[in-house]
Amino acid sequence: MTARLSVRELSVRFPLRGGRTVAAVTDVSFDLAPGECLALVGESGCGKSVLASALLGLLPGNARVRGAARLDGLDLLTAGEAVLARRVRGRRIALVPQSPASHLTPVRTVRSQLEETVRELTGARGPKLRGEAERAAERAAFPAGHLDRYPHQLSGGLAQRAATALALVGGAPLLIADEPTTGLDRDLVDRTVDELRRQVDAGHGLLLITHDLAAAERIADRVAVMYAGRVVELTGAAGFFGTPGPRHPYARGLLEALPERSFTPVPGMPPELDALPGGCAFAPRCDRATGACAAVPALTGARAGAVACHHAHSHAPEAADA
Numbered sequence: 001m002t003a004r005l006s007v008r009e010l011s012v013r014f015p016l017r018g019g020r021t022v023a024a025v026t027d028v029s030f031d032l033a034p035g036e037c038l039a040l041v042g043e044s045g046c047g048k049s050v051l052a053s054a055l056l057g058l059l060p061g062n063a064r065v066r067g068a069a070r071l072d073g074l075d076l077l078t079a080g081e082a083v084l085a086r087r088v089r090g091r092r093i094a095l096v097p098q099s100p101a102s103h104l105t106p107v108r109t110v111r112s113q114l115e116e117t118v119r120e121l122t123g124a125r126g127p128k129l130r131g132e133a134e135r136a137a138e139r140a141a142f143p144a145g146h147l148d149r150y151p152h153q154l155s156g157g158l159a160q161r162a163a164t165a166l167a168l169v170g171g172a173p174l175l176i177a178d179e180p181t182t183g184l185d186r187d188l189v190d191r192t193v194d195e196l197r198r199q200v201d202a203g204h205g206l207l208l209i210t211h212d213l214a215a216a217e218r219i220a221d222r223v224a225v226m227y228a229g230r231v232v233e234l235t236g237a238a239g240f241f242g243t244p245g246p247r248h249p250y251a252r253g254l255l256e257a258l259p260e261r262s263f264t265p266v267p268g269m270p271p272e273l274d275a276l277p278g279g280c281a282f283a284p285r286c287d288r289a290t291g292a293c294a295a296v297p298a299l300t301g302a303r304a305g306a307v308a309c310h311h312a313h314s315h316a317p318e319a320a321d322a
């Protein structure tokens with residue numbers, strides 16, 4: 001089963017007491033095809049997790065949502081809790097969680113948790129149930145010999161695989177992984193993302209939410225850079241991480257902040273989302289900003305590379321940067 005996700009002008013607002021509003025996500029549009037990994041990157045607090053929650057119907061009650069998010073025919077934003085709970089979460093969209101430790105039940109073995117999820121999602125019973133649970137573990141490279149262990153008996157990497165196995169039980173065509181590598185050392189990060197890539201190569205779509213650019217570089221086909229709730233660049237991963245590099249000054253800054261590059265942080269701090277400046281939200285931190293940046297730049301360009309900046313770096317070799 002495959003599925004194409006199509007998000008259009010998705011916005012999420014949280015009205016606060018006193019009349020202020022948090023603009024957590026603003027006018028986000030992207031597509032995600034089966035067998036494709038889109039990495040959603042950006043600094044902490046830029047709206048990545050709120051976007052994922054919107055797609056899963058897991059926003060808190062005070063959220064106001066606008067736009068559309070279609071998974072094949074179904075609009076996830078208007079589907080209603082009953083449909084999302086019975087037909088979408090676990091079955092059509094699976095969440096690989098940020099913190100497997102808090103996602104796994106501490107007092108039950110991995111096998112028992114897997115079997116319960118298999119029973120719920122497939123109705124399997126008896127020996128079939130046991131076999132299905134073991135197959136789910138195998139799909140996430142969770143070793144059969146550890147199935148009868150409790151979560152506290154697992155290493156961080158195995159706990160992550162157990163959580164991934166649970167996410168994969170329902171055969172959901174779309175996976176959303178929200179910071180799946182947080183707290184893991186580099187070696188485990190690589191193994192975790194390689195396992196997710198195997199799922200992509202098997203035909204799943206993967207939205208990888210991360211601030212770990214090295215993890216994104218390792219597995220993403222495309223990259224969406226978020227800043228202050230908006231996607232400011234959406235482009236192919238190879239060109240983004242390699243040559244010619246990002247076009248948006250913020251995206252360039254993010255890459256240059258990496259220890260293996262110039263290790264220079266982007267100056268300043270991101271704005272509060274309940275007090276966004278008018279115009280381009282990055283302008284106060286941007287050395288290219290001019291009066292033109294008083295107007296919010298639209299995300300323009302082809303699917304292969306779109307950028308929202310009045311002074312984007314040019315990729316045309318003969319053209320001077322604007």
Ligand SMILES: Nc1ncnc2c1ncn2[C@@H]1O[C@H](COP(=O)(O)OP(=O)(O)OP(=O)(O)O)[C@@H](O)[C@H]1O
Nearest residue numbers: 014022024043044045046047048049050051060273
């Ligand atoms: N229920 C809520 N009410 C008000 N504001 C909220 C609510 N939930 C999230 N926010 C705000 O929405 C913004 C986006 O948060 P989000 O968690 O999506 O960021 P993020 O990019 O995922 O950050 P991180 O990488 O730290 O998880 C933040 O400013 C956060 O404070």
